[in-house]
Amino acid sequence: MxxxxxxxxxxxxxxxxxxxxxxxxxxxxAAPFKQPELPYGEDGLAPVxxxxxxxxxxxxxxxxxxxxxxxxxxxxxxxxxxxxxxxxxxxxxxxxxxxxxxxxxxxxxxxxxQFKGGSAAAKGAFATAAESSFGGLDGLKKKIVAESDNVFGTGWVWLVKDGGKLAVVGMQDAGDPLAEGKKAVLGIDVWEHAYYLDYENRRGEHVAAVLDKLVNWQFVSEQFEA
CATH class of the missing domain: 1.10.287.990 (Fe,Mn superoxide dismutase (SOD) domain)
Known part of the structure; x- marks a missing residue:
């Protein structure tokens, strides 16, 4: 050990x-580990x-x-x-x-x-980093949607802080930035159970809607600066 x-x-x-x-x-x-309560009702993310x-x-x-x-x-x-x-x-x-x-x-x-409080504007150092790395928040969103299509089968798309910069990383299955020594600032679940009932096979459409209408970018900004 x-x-x-x-x-x-x-x-x-x-x-x-x-x-x-x-x-x-x-x-x-320590164990037993306890699942945290949802920070909103089960209908709190509808209709997205x-x-x-x-x-x-x-x-x-x-x-x-x-x-x-x-x-x-x-x-x-x-x-x-x-x-x-x-x-x-x-x-x-x-x-x-x-x-x-x-x-x-x-x-x-x-x-x-990351959805608590609903959509909110990016701010501070995160907004500056998004501009530097992706030409702004719209460019960042496009990169995440594109990466979601590159994850074959099940997995996640993570926006991570690595050396003070932002990077979009697709990971298979239970892929987790913690295990790679990177700091997560945003995570999009692209397992089918996250979207199939609502979007069927239209994964990219689901990801785009989540980014546009659900992600609290103030929360993301705070993770980047923490």
Whole structure:
């Protein structure tokens, strides 16, 4: 269970990410891990994301990751770690079942929070970085939509802060920036359960609508500056 210098840096990033969610999302010191409550009602994202989709996505899929994770870590050294630390350690050790469920639990915690309060304008250093990297928010949105089409099958599109700059990264399955030592500032779920009931196979249309009408860019700005 010894960690080398790189692993310690990644874990430090995970611990720093813990503060992103206080006080609205609490990091859990140890198992059993608890799914945070939605910061709005199941109909709070309609019509872009229907109440039925939110009910299934949050109530079945997200809840299922927490349930399976708690079963997997019971009576193991992982049970003494925070959720963020489990993500990083399981990735390092190649423990795919624990990583997949821990990462998906964390990914969804972040996902639901970024919509709280509804659409809001980007500001400050984030707005400047978006202008520098993508020619502005519209260019950033186009890049995210394009990347969502490049993720084959299931996965995520993440906007990350890496070395003070912004980058759009597509990741397969439970892909998580924490495990790569990068800081998430926005995450778009492109698993079919996130959009298929509402958009069928029109993934790009779903992603564009989420970016235009649901993402709270003030929240994203705060993550960039934190």
């Amino acid at each position: 010894d960690l080398n210098r790189r692993d310690m840096l990644v874990l430090s990033g995970a611990v720093a990410a813990t503060t992103l969610f206080a006080p609205t999302i609490q990091a859990h010191a 994301i229907s109440a039925r989709t939110v009910g299934l996505h949050y109530g079945k899929h997200h809840a299922g990751y927490f349930k399976k994770l708690n079963t997997l870590v019971e009576k193991t050294p992982y049970a003494d770690l925070s959720l963020e630390e489990v993500v990083v350690r399981a990735k390092k050790e190649g423990n795919a079942p624990i990583f997949n469920n821990a990462a998906q639990a964390w990914n969804h915690n972040f996902y639901w929070q």
